[in-house]
Amino acid sequence: xxxxxxxxxxxxxxxxxxxxxxxxxxxxxxxxxxxxxxxxxxxxxxxxxxxxxxxxxxxxxxxxxxxxxxxxxxxxxxxxxxxxxxxxxxxxxxxxxxxxxxxxxxxxxxxxxxxxxxxxxxxxxxxxxxxxxxxxxxxxxxxxxxxxxxxxxxxxxxxxxxxxxxxxxxxxxxxxxxxxxxxxxxxxxxxxxxxxxxxxxxxxxxxxxxxxxxxxxxxxxxxxxxxxxxxxxxxxxxxxxxxxxxxxxxxxxxxxxxxxxxxxxxxxxxxxxxxxxxxxxxxxxxxxxxxxxxxxxxxxxxxxxxxxxxxxxxxxxxxxxxxxxxxxxxxxxxxxxxxxxxxxxxxxxxxxxxxxxxxxxxxxxxxxxxxxxxxxxxxxxxxxxxxxxxxxxxxxxxxxxxxxxxxxxxxxxxxxxxxxxxxxxxxxxxxxxxxxxxxxxxxxxxxxxxxxxxxxxxxxxxxxxxxxxxxxxxxxxxxxxxx
Numbered sequence: 201x202x203x204x205x206x207x208x209x210x211x212x213x214x215x216x217x218x219x220x221x222x223x224x225x226x227x228x229x230x231x232x233x234x235x236x237x238x239x240x241x242x243x244x245x246x247x248x249x250x251x252x253x254x255x256x257x258x259x260x261x262x263x264x265x266x267x268x269x270x271x272x273x274x275x276x277x278x279x280x281x282x283x284x285x286x287x288x289x290x291x292x293x294x295x296x297x298x299x300x301x302x303x304x305x306x307x308x309x310x311x312x313x314x315x316x317x318x319x320x321x322x323x324x325x326x327x328x329x330x331x332x333x334x335x336x337x338x339x340x341x342x343x344x345x346x347x348x349x350x351x352x353x354x355x356x357x358x359x360x361x362x363x364x365x366x367x368x369x370x371x372x373x374x375x376x377x378x379x380x381x382x383x384x385x386x387x388x389x390x391x392x393x394x395x396x397x398x399x400x401x402x403x404x405x406x407x408x409x410x411x412x413x414x415x416x417x418x419x420x421x422x423x424x425x426x427x428x429x430x431x432x433x434x435x436x437x438x439x440x441x442x443x444x445x446x447x448x449x450x451x452x453x454x455x456x457x458x459x460x461x462x463x464x465x466x467x468x469x470x471x472x473x474x475x476x477x478x479x480x481x482x483x484x485x486x487x488x489x490x491x492x493x494x495x496x497x498x499x500x501x502x503x504x505x506x507x508x509x510x511x512x513x514x515x516x517x518x519x520x521x522x523x524x525x526x527x528x529x530x531x532x533x534x535x536x537x538x539x540x541x542x543x544x545x546x547x548x549x550x551x552x553x554x555x556x557x558x559x560x561x562x563x564x565x566x567x568x569x570x571x572x573x574x575x576x577x578x579x580x581x582x583x584x585x586x587x588x589x590x591x592x593x594x595x596x597x598x599x600x601x602x603x604x605x606x607x608x609x610x611x612x613x614x615x616x617x618x619x620x621x622x623x624x625x626x627x628x629x630x631x632x633x634x635x636x637x638x639x640x641x642x643x644x645x646x647x648x649x650x651x652x653x654x655x656x657x658x659x660x661x662x663x664x665x666x667x668x669x670x671x672x673x674x675x676x677x678x679x680x681x682x683x
Contacts, residue, residue, distance in 0.1 A: 206272065208265050208273065210263040212567065212634065213294065213296075214263040215296070216300060216549050217259045217551050220254035221255065221258075221259040221260075221274075223251045223254070223303070224251040224274075225275065227248050227251060231275065232244075236309075237310060239536075240542075240544055243545055243546030244310065247310070247546050255267075256268075282319050283319060284319055285307065285308060285321050287323055288324045289324075293663055293664065293667045294663075294665050295552065296552040296554075297663050298658050298661045299550075305544070308320065310546070314533055314544070315532070315534045316531065317530075317531050320531075331447045331449055331451070332447030335447055335502060336496055341370035341371065343355075343358050344496065344500045345501060349369070350368065350370060352368075375657055375662070375664050377389070377409075378400060378409040378655075382405070382408070386413075387413060388413060388414055388415040389410075389413055390417045391416070391417070391418045391419070392419040392420070393421075393436070393469070397426040397428070398425050398578075398579075398650065399577050399642065399650065401650055401655040401664040401666060402651075403648055411429055416431050417430060418430040419434040419436045419472055420434075421435070421438045421580075425577070425645060434467075435466040436472060437462040440458065440459045440460050441458050441460050441462045441466070442468055443455075443458055443468075444470075444493075445511065450518065451518050451519050451532075452528075453503070454515065454516040455515055470486070490508040504521060505521040505523065505524055505526060506519050554668040554669075555668075556619070556665075558636070558671075559670060562619065564673055565637045565668060566639075566669050567638075567666075568639070568641065568653060568667065569641060570641055573587045574641065593644070594626065594646050595626050595627075595628045595641065595644075596626070597629070597638065597640075598627065598638050598673070599629070599630060599635065602635060603629055607675075608627055608673075610629040611626065611627065611628075612626070612627050613676055614676065615673070615674055616652065616671055617652070617673075618653075618654075620652055620653070621652055623649070625640060625644075650666075653669060654668070654669040
């Protein structure tokens with residue numbers, strides 16, 4: 201933001217309005233790539249009709265960005281030889297998160313800023329192997345390579361491959377799982393390398409679900425907050441102790457090799473899973489992680505020619521690879537898209553308010569995220585003496601104007617409340633936090649941001665609205681502070 205030529209700090213929750221205004225300008229001023237659209241995209245006419253109402257002048261007050269700035273940004277993006285879009289998890293962590301992504305896709309498609317070097321859409325993943333896990337099918341409605349479980353033909357292929365019938369219904373996402381536990385639909389759970397007691401929204405609800413389970417198994421390298429709810433904890437191996445592959449957003453499959461032996465009775469993740477499988481009668485006979493990878497690659501066309509043997513020789517390969525011994529395509533979608541008609545689909549979007557907006561009782565907006573020093577829920581980084589010394593206590597950040605307006609002082613302990621609960625944190629002044637907003641990192645168990653967050657889901661992506669809920673901020677009562 202500090203280095204941007206066109207910084208746009210828009211009002212939280214108005215992403216769709218702002219992005220539709222950019223699309224409006226591009227269409228109104230004929231800056232779109234008509235030839236590219238005709239050959240590679242569908243849905244342009246519907247988009248053109250939808251964004252007529254989103255002129256910069258009409259949208260400026262809604263999103264808080266001046267009309268001239270919106271027009272200038274649209275022109276620069278559309279007319280540059282190469283324009284590229286990066287975005288982080290905050291774009292998707294709204295009830296309208298899918299629509300945010302649809303707008304960004306539409307921007308790239310109508311301008312032809314895709315399928316060429318230096319162009320495209322690049323979501324920045326939140327953890328080091330999210331791409332690889334998603335590719336492999338760790339999404340509850342997908343088999344490997346993003347093939348829908350509800351597709352009869354695809355499910356038939358996987359049933360033949362695994363030699364057993366498979367559930368025809370899509371699975372549940374993390375928030376839906378917690379709801380199902382409370383509804384007595386789930387009684388046991390196996391958690392591997394995840395800390396939902398800290399990372400799930402509406403933490404009291406989530407922890408209540410974990411406590412209600414008849415049986416909870418957690419496989420991890422530390423005794424996390426989730427482990428305290430577990431009936432069984434399986435000690436696993438850390439990154440530097442294991443052999444396996446990691447795939448990043450660039451589609452680079454990288455092999456990681458062990459530098460250390462696991463301590464004590466800790467074991468490789470895959471070995472623990474195989475042992476458990478065999479004890480329930482599945483008779484798995486894998487002779488190493490290479491065999492697991494080879495089986496996975498055999499049902500994933502994306503990994504054609506990305507063999508375990510080549511990875512051992514070359515350390516990193518980029519998929520897709522077109523022929524044996526070939527090198528990966530750094531740029532994809534150069535000749536259309538992997539859809540039935542070969543076209544990218546444009547989906548028009550409308551302005552949808554966040555699920556919970558500020559009101560008289562809760563007049564501010566709470567948003568959450570990470571700190572440079574602490575990663576995710578702090579399960580690893582808060583055990584680092586150096587990092588925990590740099591950021592040792594739970595904080596809540598606001599800009600100086602808001603701190604003064606509320607009669608507070610940076611450094612004092614404050615109370616932040618939403619409809620789901622209240623926490624205390626040290627107030628920090630941060631000029632990057634927008635007006636009427638408070639930012640709380642979710643890594644501090646003594647100031648747990650996710651006790652406050654809204655579990656309402658995007659209806660399509662099923663992602664919770666971590667980035668927006670109504671909140672109030674105030675000083676701690678003198679009597680309470682004295683105690």
